[in-house]
């Protein structure tokens with residue numbers, strides 16, 4: 661396992677008694693899992709930890725240990741000795757939790773996004789880590805603490821989510837080293853694997869059906885584009901979390917090297933999820949549009965209705981595909 665490098669960050673955690681913790685908006689399994697693992701770890705060391713997310717915990721993660729204690733920013737009160745964000749690539753990603761984070765006397769962060777500008781006072785950022793959860797495991801090791809089965813569930817959620825259940829390019833030997841440690845706690849892998857990676861809600865399947873019905877092939881079949889519209893959400897009785905991971909279906913087709921999922925959640929809000937395989941970079945396209953992420957997976961939100969937003973995204977994708985071909 662790789663070492664946790666920032667010793668000042670570790671010292672701040674040791675010194676703090678009351679810790680505020682937050683993660684990114686539209687939280688995924690790594691956001692919630694890494695935050696809850698860190699919460700359980702520090703509570704095990706006798707600290708008072710307040711975990712916060714600007715958006716509600718998605719239903720799939722609501723049964724994780726400690727998930728019922730995650731507050732929205734409006735419900736947070738009291739003073740803190742330190743604040744720590746996890747898995748949040750920049751301050752904007754923290755959403756409404758940012759004021760509490762910024763007001764803390766010491767700001768810390770753990771993240772794995774290459775575009776992270778190191779916005780905290782002490783940063784532990786490893787763009788090579790497949791998940792923020794991997795860095796939390798390094799922290800556990802650095803603090804000399806042991807992994808409980810509850811922490812194992814949270815870290816398994818974090819790492820298996822961000823590695824596509826140990827199948828994406830970012831999956832590395834350390835991910836399996838960590839899994840080996842987690843397995844030793846006896847956590848119920850078959851239950852959690854089924855819960856996290858196989859079970860789907862009816863709302864998700866309805867949104868997937870809408871997205872697939874609009875699947876379009878461009879660039880001789882190397883690019884796919886899918887979209888969902890505000891009226892789809894209304895008809896399906898769905899929320900934005902029900903569209904999570906739909907983007908990946910655009911890649912499940914031979915010959916596709918880039919896919920774009922336009923997720924229009926409101927009349928003038930369109931969120932893009934981008935996926936790419938070499939020689940293309942999802943990150944370059946996202947950055948060109950004002951967003952960020954990784955080479956293989958990136959995203960951006962455009963404050964435009966779907967049609968205009970898709971036209972703008974296609975300009976940036978076309979540029980990428982023509983330059984990199």
Ligand SMILES: [Mn+2]
Nearest residue numbers: 690747792822
């Ligand atoms: Mn992550």
